[in-house]
Amino acid sequence: MLKVENLTKKFEESYALKDVNFSLKKGEIHGLVGANGSGKSTLMNILFGSGHIKDTGGYSGRIFIEEENITISSTLDALRHGIGLVHQEFALLGSLDISSNIKINRENIYPLAGKILGREFGIVDTKKNKEDAKNALSKIGVNIDPSIKVSNVSINMKQFIEIAREIDNTNLKILMLDEPTASLNQEDTRILLKSLRAIADTGISIIFVSHRLEEVTQICDRVTVLRDGEVISHYSKEEFEINKIALDMIGIQVVQTKRKRTVGNRDKIISFQNVQVTQGDKLYKEISLDIKKGEVLGITGLAGYGQEIFGYGLMGLYDMKGNVFINGEKVIPGDVGLISKKGIYMLPDERKEMGLLLGSSIWENVVFGSYEQHKEFLKYPKMKGLSFLNHGVIDNYSSKLVEDLNIKVRDIYQPIKELSGGNQQKVCIARALTINPEILFVGEPTRGIDIYSKEIVLEMLLKMNEEKGMTIVISSGEIGELKRICDRIVIMYGGEVFDILEPDVDDEVFSLAISGRRVESYEKN
Numbered sequence: 001m002l003k004v005e006n007l008t009k010k011f012e013e014s015y016a017l018k019d020v021n022f023s024l025k026k027g028e029i030h031g032l033v034g035a036n037g038s039g040k041s042t043l044m045n046i047l048f049g050s051g052h053i054k055d056t057g058g059y060s061g062r063i064f065i066e067e068e069n070i071t072i073s074s075t076l077d078a079l080r081h082g083i084g085l086v087h088q089e090f091a092l093l094g095s096l097d098i099s100s101n102i103k104i105n106r107e108n109i110y111p112l113a114g115k116i117l118g119r120e121f122g123i124v125d126t127k128k129n130k131e132d133a134k135n136a137l138s139k140i141g142v143n144i145d146p147s148i149k150v151s152n153v154s155i156n157m158k159q160f161i162e163i164a165r166e167i168d169n170t171n172l173k174i175l176m177l178d179e180p181t182a183s184l185n186q187e188d189t190r191i192l193l194k195s196l197r198a199i200a201d202t203g204i205s206i207i208f209v210s211h212r213l214e215e216v217t218q219i220c221d222r223v224t225v226l227r228d229g230e231v232i233s234h235y236s237k238e239e240f241e242i243n244k245i246a247l248d249m250i251g252i253q254v255v256q257t258k259r260k261r262t263v264g265n266r267d268k269i270i271s272f273q274n275v276q277v278t279q280g281d282k283l284y285k286e287i288s289l290d291i292k293k294g295e296v297l298g299i300t301g302l303a304g305y306g307q308e309i310f311g312y313g314l315m316g317l318y319d320m321k322g323n324v325f326i327n328g329e330k331v332i333p334g335d336v337g338l339i340s341k342k343g344i345y346m347l348p349d350e351r352k353e354m355g356l357l358l359g360s361s362i363w364e365n366v367v368f369g370s371y372e373q374h375k376e377f378l379k380y381p382k383m384k385g386l387s388f389l390n391h392g393v394i395d396n397y398s399s400k401l402v403e404d405l406n407i408k409v410r411d412i413y414q415p416i417k418e419l420s421g422g423n424q425q426k427v428c429i430a431r432a433l434t435i436n437p438e439i440l441f442v443g444e445p446t447r448g449i450d451i452y453s454k455e456i457v458l459e460m461l462l463k464m465n466e467e468k469g470m471t472i473v474i475s476s477g478e479i480g481e482l483k484r485i486c487d488r489i490v491i492m493y494g495g496e497v498f499d500i501l502e503p504d505v506d507d508e509v510f511s512l513a514i515s516g517r518r519v520e521s522y523e524k525n
């Protein structure tokens with residue numbers, strides 16, 4: 001179906017891809033793996049004719065589709081050749097319904113469409129659009145009313161809608177998926193993976209990019225490993241071995257981080273008492289939770305069940321009402337100024353909303369907002385915000401953090417918008433660590449991050465907890481990670497705190513709790 005030969009892409013003097021050879025068979029699911037910044041997105045962006053490839057000098061090398069040597073210089077070229085891409089970041093229009101999003105630019109038009117006063121016009125056949133949308137969604141195992149507005153659906157569902165939009169294209173030959181399961185819960189991941197196999201069986205070829213090697217080895221027919229823009233190895237199904245693939249990706253053995261647990265009875269640092277949280281048309285009622293000083297608290301559950309509501313509510317991203325106490329003192333949720341002064345910082349899980357200063361450099365993003373905590377960043381600390389910055393100190397500090405967190409950059413002056421997604425994510429973590437809050441709320445801290453850097457990020461969080469006594473609240477769907485590093489894990493179910501579990505209880509207990517059941521009822525059944 002596809003063959004690329006000596007594909008090379010340079011950004012100024014540095015290679016993002018170097019002489020990459022890669023092939024994709026008809027109906028194959030091909031895993032593309034590599035550390036953050038290894039060139040996966042660049043490869044897909046070239047194949048999808050992304051503007052930023054052209055704007056930065058194009059690519060060299062040859063691309064063949066079904067033996068035909070083609071040039072891809074625009075998205076239109078890619079679409080014409082039947083290539084579709086689903087990005088990590090969603091590009092849906094929230095104010096439109098699901099079917100309008102799926103049929104965008106491919107709307108069904110009534111045959112009576114024609115010309116009025118010389119202008120072309122058409123009337124959209126919304127009924128047919130809905131049928132098509134339903135059909136595309138059913139191919140990926142989803143049954144939902146396509147008239148629902150996209151702004152009212154969960155992140156899980158948005159991912160399915162994005163994929164359905166590509167599937168709806170009858171000309172589709174190659175579907176490229178950039179971390180399609182990163183925002184899905186376990187059940188939806190299972191549904192998606194199963195559907196991808198069914199889609200591949202219809203003859204569509206799939207490029208599957210993911211940092212979750214278990215999924216890659218489960219679903220793919222072959223895997224190609226990239227490291228620093230070069231192909232390091234190819235594997236076919238019978239040769240798959242996660243450790244071997246990981247070693248090829250990173251170059252060194254990855255050691256899993258684990259917390260040495262030392263919790264005793266601790267004082268409450270934050271207490272949510274019967275709070276009510278509203279997010280869009282969702283309402284969470286009568287929620288209570290105590291967070292203990294110095295603990296690492298995990299919050300998990302199926303997507304949409306509210307694991308993020310505490311941080312988001314406290315910081316005013318969702319509307320929270322009710323009694324919230326910080327160190328025994330009542331605060332008004334959403335009063336961000338006061339809450340920040342009390343040493344609370346939140347890093348939300350939606351990357352786009354993380355507040356990266358996209359036009360600024362890495363160092364600016366790392367130290368932004370932390371001059372209070374790091375007076376050494378200022379030449380004249382007494383002048384506060386009016387002081388010149390102490391660039392020597394800031395440069396050393398940012399360079400060290402970039403190195404410690406394994407962030408792949410040219411130098412700390414590089415604009416953050418030039419970094420790969422995973423490396424941008426790590427800069428967000430770097431900023432949170434620099435702000436050094438007393439309490440850190442962090443959502444999905446390892447999403448989009450490669451297996452090696454994941455461990456570094458987890459290790460850094462633990463270090464901040466152990467050495468600085470930082471209380472850390474992590475909302476995440478990565479239960480395995482939470483079990484390794486948390487003191488307690490809150491399970492949200494149906495918009496309530498369903499249970500709080502010790503991290504070393506059986507996996508089975510966790511799985512049951514996540515689906516709203518308890519062990520006793522399981523045993524009875």
Ligand SMILES: Nc1ncnc2c1ncn2[C@@H]1O[C@H](COP(=O)(O)OP(=O)(O)OP(=O)(O)O)[C@@H](O)[C@H]1O
Binds near residue numbers: 034052423
């Ligand atoms: N516009 C740009 N200018 C300069 N360098 C760039 C630009 N876009 C990407 N790069 C560099 O190209 C390299 C490959 O990035 P790419 O986004 O392809 O990595 P990736 O494998 O997709 O990473 P991730 O797993 O983090 O998504 C990185 O070093 C990145 O900094």
